[in-house]
Amino acid sequence: MRPGSLRQAQWHAHVNAVNAPPALRHWLTGGGSLTAKLKAHSGAFRVQCLHQETARCLSDEAASIGLHRAGRVWEREVLLRCDNKPAVFGHTVVPMQATATDWPLFSALGERSLGTTLFGDRMVRRGTLEFARLRAGHPLVQRVHAALALEGQRVDAQALFFARRCLYQRHQGLLLVTEVFLPAVLELTSLTRTVATDTLINKA
Numbered sequence: 147m148r149p150g151s152l153r154q155a156q157w158h159a160h161v162n163a164v165n166a167p168p169a170l171r172h173w174l175t176g177g178g179s180l181t182a183k184l185k186a187h188s189g190a191f192r193v194q195c196l197h198q199e200t201a202r203c204l205s206d207e208a209a210s211i212g213l214h215r216a217g218r219v220w221e222r223e224v225l226l227r228c229d230n231k232p233a234v235f236g237h238t239v240v241p242m243q244a245t246a247t248d249w250p251l252f253s254a255l256g257e258r259s260l261g262t263t264l265f266g267d268r269m270v271r272r273g274t275l276e277f278a279r280l281r282a283g284h285p286l287v288q289r290v291h292a293a294l295a296l297e298g299q300r301v302d303a304q305a306l307f308f309a310r311r312c313l314y315q316r317h318q319g320l321l322l323v324t325e326v327f328l329p330a331v332l333e334l335t336s337l338t339r340t341v342a343t344d345t346l347i348n349k350a
C-alpha cells in the first residue's frame with residue numbers, strides 16, 4: 147500500500163465492505179441521531195468540544211464537500227462521552243463559503259450536540275452513510291490517539307478504527323460529519339433494551 151494512501155481512507159457505500167466486528171455493526175449502520183442513541187445507552191451523555199476553528203480539510207473528504215483540493219474549512223472536533231467515557235470521536239467540516247443562512251446554529255454550538263440541530267431541522271437533507279476502516283497513519287486516527295492519550299488511555303498504535311460519515315445539505319450549504327467509534331462504545335448496553343435485541347431488530 148502506497149505510504150500516502152495510509153493518510154487516506156477508502157470509503158464504502160456498504161458496511162459489509164469494512165468487515166466490522168458484529169457488535170459494532172448496529173452502531174455503524176443505525177439511522178437517526180447518534181446522539182440520541184448514545185443517550186439511550188448511557189446514564190450521562192456529554193459533548194466535549196475539542197476545537198472548532200478553520201483548518202485544512204482531509205484529502206479524502208475534499209471532494210465530498212465540493213472542493214477540488216484539500217482547502218480551508220470550518221472544522222469541529224468533539225468527543226461524545228457516555229458516563230464520562232469517550233465513545234465517539236466526531237469530526238465535522240463545513241466549506242468556508244457556507245453562510246450563517248446555511249448553518250445558522252453551527253458556529254455557536256459549543257458543547258451542544260450538532261445532531262440536535264441537524265435532526266430537528268426540516269430544511270436539512272441527509273445523504274447516505276459511508277463506511278471505512280481507518281488505519282494507523284490516517285489523520286483522524288492520529289487525532290483519536292492524541293485525544294485518548296490525554297485521558298490516560300493507551301490504544302495499540304496499530305489498532306484499526308471503524309468510522310462512518312454522512313453528508314448533510316441545507317440550502318446551498320454542505321456539512322460532512324465523520325464519526326470514529328472508540329473501544330468504549332462496545333461497553334454500552336441499552337438502558338431500554340440489550341444490544342442483542344437491537345441486533346435482532348436490525349436483522350428484522
Ligand SMILES: C=C(O[C@@H]1C=C(C(=O)O)C=C[C@H]1O)C(=O)O
Pocket residue numbers: 178179180181182193222223224226234236237238258259260261262264323324325
Ligand atoms: C450528527 C450527529 O451529531 C453528533 C454530534 C457531533 C458534534 O456535536 O460535533 C458530531 C458527531 C455526531 O455524532 C448525531 O447526533 O447524529
